[in-house]
Amino acid sequence: MAKTKFLLPESAIPERWYNIQADLPNAPQPILHPGTGEPIGPDDLAPLFPMELIGQEVSHDAEIAIPEAIRDVYRLWRPTPLYRAHRLEQALGTKARIFYKYEGVSPAGSHKPNTAVAQAYYVKQEGRTRISTETGAGQWGSALALACRLFELECKVYMVKVSYEQKPYRRSMMQTWGAEVVPSPSEDTQAGRAILEELPDTPGSLGIAISEAVEDAATREDTAYSLGSVLNHVLMHQTVIGQEALAQMEQAGAFPDLIAGCVGGGSNFAGLAFPFVREKIAGREIDILACEPEACPTLTRGPFAYDFGDTSQLTPLVPMHTLGHDFVPAGIHAGGLRYHGVAPLISQLVLDGMVRAEAYPQTEVFASAVQFARSEGIIPAPEAAHAIHGVVRAAAAADEEGREPTILFNLSGHGHFDLSAYDAYFSGKLEDFALPEEEIERALQAIEPLPKPAIRA
Numbered sequence: 001m002a003k004t005k006f007l008l009p010e011s012a013i014p015e016r017w018y019n020i021q022a023d024l025p026n027a028p029q030p031i032l033h034p035g036t037g038e039p040i041g042p043d044d045l046a047p048l049f050p051m052e053l054i055g056q057e058v059s060h061d062a063e064i065a066i067p068e069a070i071r072d073v074y075r076l077w078r079p080t081p082l083y084r085a086h087r088l089e090q091a092l093g094t095k096a097r098i099f100y101k102y103e104g105v106s107p108a109g110s111h112k113p114n115t116a117v118a119q120a121y122y123v124k125q126e127g128r129t130r131i132s133t134e135t136g137a138g139q140w141g142s143a144l145a146l147a148c149r150l151f152e153l154e155c156k157v158y159m160v161k162v163s164y165e166q167k168p169y170r171r172s173m174m175q176t177w178g179a180e181v182v183p184s185p186s187e188d189t190q191a192g193r194a195i196l197e198e199l200p201d202t203p204g205s206l207g208i209a210i211s212e213a214v215e216d217a218a219t220r221e222d223t224a225y226s227l228g229s230v231l232n233h234v235l236m237h238q239t240v241i242g243q244e245a246l247a248q249m250e251q252a253g254a255f256p257d258l259i260a261g262c263v264g265g266g267s268n269f270a271g272l273a274f275p276f277v278r279e280k281i282a283g284r285e286i287d288i289l290a291c292e293p294e295a296c297p298t299l300t301r302g303p304f305a306y307d308f309g310d311t312s313q314l315t316p317l318v319p320m321h322t323l324g325h326d327f328v329p330a331g332i333h334a335g336g337l338r339y340h341g342v343a344p345l346i347s348q349l350v351l352d353g354m355v356r357a358e359a360y361p362q363t364e365v366f367a368s369a370v371q372f373a374r375s376e377g378i379i380p381a382p383e384a385a386h387a388i389h390g391v392v393r394a395a396a397a398a399d400e401e402g403r404e405p406t407i408l409f410n411l412s413g414h415g416h417f418d419l420s421a422y423d424a425y426f427s428g429k430l431e432d433f434a435l436p437e438e439e440i441e442r443a444l445q446a447i448e449p450l451p452k453p454a455i456r457a
């Protein structure tokens with residue numbers, strides 16, 4: 001019988017996170033203070049983040065020990081399973097060997113608790129009692145609500161208004177774990193009130209919600225801010241995924257020729273890919289593919305530039321691929337991929353040719369998601385379905401060229417709270433949004449006055 005699941009014992013939960021900053025061929029450029037244009041220091045970040053996380057953000061140690069209290073919470077769902085997708089391979093009629101790492105087994109249903117738990121732990125350690133954050137479709141908010149519950153912290157979530165209205169069950173989930181959830185823009189912050197005055201009917205955006213959550217934390221001593229993606233320390237916390245996958249692939253007697261993951265801010269992609277990028281830097285040949293939506297094509301069409309992380313320009317300037325901080329992506333169903341930027345570490349790897357990117361229209365993505373659900377059983381989150389689609393395409397291309405690659409992708413979450421998107425697909429109401437070049441050019445005018453990163457040849 002062909003083996004399907006590759007499982008590890010609890011004792012194999014990684015003891016250290018992998019910090020790719022130690023190994024990057026080209027170090028990322030500094031994050032800048034928007035007022036002075038100078039690199040920011042720990043003191044600039046201290047009102048928002050605990051010192052331990054600020055230290056991790058700038059650390060160049062290759063490995064950072066995971067405190068036992070965090071590993072203890074990870075035991076609730078880690079190690080996560082790695083599957084060989086025999087049935088998908090059969091359905092595709094491909095000679096490629098396809099494996100996936102499934103992060104949907106966490107209580108919140110995605111990879112996001114891997115960092116939420118770590119962040120809540122360090123906030124608690126430092127003596128703060130409350131965390132503020134933003135959430136789009138609710139995956140991140142529910143992960144942080146869970147983590148705050150486990151470490152007895154208060155949690156305030158600014159949820160993008162359109163999702164707040166359309167996804168009541170994610171909201172209920174956050175409330176079950178004790179979080180306070182408000183639609184963003186809200187009346188609770190200056191940033192929210194200003195936007196409501198100008199645009200009372202706005203559906204909100206991740207950039208706006210970040211402005212609110214940052215302001216909340218910056219104006220209260222008891223509160224830290226927490227971000228679910230993009231930052232170096234967040235990506236590092238996710239590397240438990242790739243470290244486990246390395247051991248599981250070894251169990252399977254295989255090593256990937258291609259690694260794929262979807263990219264919103266970049267955390268699940270980095271989580272799986274970075275431990276393999278370490279192997280690539282050491283000389284192994286691996287093709288590493290980032291999958292994004294055509295409606296928000298940050299890596300494939302956005303320039304590498306300095307930009308704000310949020311709409312109201314409250315955050316520092318981050319060197320990254322970006323579509324401009326006031327770009328509001330079309331209302332596609334992969335809410336977690338609707339962000340104007342991508343993590344600096346991934347942006348740098350794309351710039352250096354270590355990682356490549358592709359963008360797909362959502363109707364094709366859902367066709368692959370349904371094919372996956374009908375063969376493997378798991379109903380994927382629309383975000384994760386982008387990785388599935390990337391793999392389906394790569395397998396077809398390999399068959400055409402007579403190659404038989406081993407492929408590994410990250411199935412970052414299940415889609416049980418996204419069935420309205422599947423409904424829209426089945427009833428033919430799902431639309432593709434090709435993004436006109438003029439709209440990108442318009443949005444990028446907002447970053448014209450900002451400092452420019454040095455582009456190395």
Ligand SMILES: Cc1ncc(COP(=O)(O)O)c(C=O)c1O
Binds near residue numbers: 111383412
């Ligand atoms: C299941 C799932 N996958 C992927 C993402 C995209 O985020 P990131 O790129 O940080 O992994 C999200 C974001 O909410 C998500 O919920």
